[in-house]
Amino acid sequence: MYHQPVLLTESIESLNIRPDGIYVDATYGGGGHSQEILKRLGKSGKLLGFDRDEDALANKIDDDRVILINHNYRFLKNFLTYYNALPVDGILADLGVSSHQFDVAGRGFSIRLSGELDMRMNRRQNLTAARVLNEYEEERLAKVFRDYGELTNGHSIAARIVKARSEKSIATFDDLRTVLSRFAHPGRENKFWARVFQALRIEINNELDALKEMLEQALQVLKPGGRLVVISYHSLEDRLVKHFMKTGNFEGIAQKDFFGNVHSPFKMITKKPVVPGSEEISTNSRSRSARLRVAEKQ
Numbered sequence: 581m582y583h584q585p586v587l588l589t590e591s592i593e594s595l596n597i598r599p600d601g602i603y604v605d606a607t608y609g610g611g612g613h614s615q616e617i618l619k620r621l622g623k624s625g626k627l628l629g630f631d632r633d634e635d636a637l638a639n640k641i642d643d644d645r646v647i648l649i650n651h652n653y654r655f656l657k658n659f660l661t662y663y664n665a666l667p668v669d670g671i672l673a674d675l676g677v678s679s680h681q682f683d684v685a686g687r688g689f690s691i692r693l694s695g696e697l698d699m700r701m702n703r704r705q706n707l708t709a710a711r712v713l714n715e716y717e718e719e720r721l722a723k724v725f726r727d728y729g730e731l732t733n734g735h736s737i738a739a740r741i742v743k744a745r746s747e748k749s750i751a752t753f754d755d756l757r758t759v760l761s762r763f764a765h766p767g768r769e770n771k772f773w774a775r776v777f778q779a780l781r782i783e784i785n786n787e788l789d790a791l792k793e794m795l796e797q798a799l800q801v802l803k804p805g806g807r808l809v810v811i812s813y814h815s816l817e818d819r820l821v822k823h824f825m826k827t828g829n830f831e832g833i834a835q836k837d838f839f840g841n842v843h844s845p846f847k848m849i850t851k852k853p854v855v856p857g858s859e860e861i862s863t864n865s866r867s868r869s870a871r872l873r874v875a876e877k878q
């Protein structure tokens with residue numbers, strides 16, 4: 581299976597789908613969420629899907645109401661303008677990586693598989709994990725591990741990589757494991773490697789900037805009353821989503837008028853993030869870190 585959709589019922593219900601509406605699935609993947617949206621759309625409804633990974637194109641649903649766009653969702657507004665699809669009634673973004681991307685060894689996303697250090701969602705781009713590890717200056721590498729992997733010893737990790745690569749370049753996960761094994765505490769190895777991989781993945785795919793751009797454009801392209809539904813998988817993206825939905829900016833600073841009344845471009849629909857129940861987690865362990873947040877444009 582390409583991908584098992586997470587929080588499917590909760591996310592689709594939150595979109596409040598109108599049969600004749602225009603909806604965006606910003607992260608099409610295997611098309612699991614899109615399929616559910618389509619079931620609720622009538623003949624004149626429309627669905628525009630985005631995925632920067634060309635593998636997702638193989639999952640295109642054969643339906644005249646669907647347009648699948650093989651591009652980064654950071655170009656949301658441009659494509660919606662091009663397809664004459666403005667404004668839209670709802671946007672769903674199920675962030676991160678699909679099971680397909682994790683499970684294919686050559687893609688380099690999984691700590692369970694050895695192989696090339698790639699991690700590109702869009703394989704037309706040049707920057708790979710191996711290039712980051714072999715070419716970035718020490719300071720820049722340290723920042724990647726500190727800011728995106730939340731690794732407090734980012735500097736020591738970067739220094740170790742720079743020393744090791746001067747003797748032999750780092751091409752595979754096995755190479756990296758040898759270089760950094762001293763930092764992985766016994767019993768907590770997976771957690772350490774998950775953070776290293778998260779940091780590299782965010783850097784290579786410029787994930788946080790793309791998310792910020794998409795959220796800002798979502799606000800511009802949604803109709804008043806339109807819903808923004810986002811599922812995130814780690815605290816860095818969830819914080820951006822939460823702040824933006826609550827305040828309209830990424831710092832989470834409430835905008836007040838002269839009288840002290842708080843103004844936000846969105847009304848929060850979920851006061852707290854919705855998380856998967858134990859049943860979903862037991863059938864789909866990848867759902868365990870998911871957090872769903874929903875806001876309505878005012």
Ligand SMILES: C[S@@+](CC[C@H](N)C(=O)[O-])C[C@H]1O[C@@H](n2cnc3c(N)ncnc32)[C@H](O)[C@@H]1O
Pocket residue numbers: 583584585586606607608609610611612613614630631632633636651652653654674675676677678679701790791
């Ligand atoms: C968690 S999966 C989505 C799975 C999908 N909801 C389903 O039910 O099959 C995330 C997908 O978003 C894509 N993606 C991640 N960042 C993206 C971006 N900036 N622009 C477009 N697609 C992106 C990935 O390639 C991946 O296929």
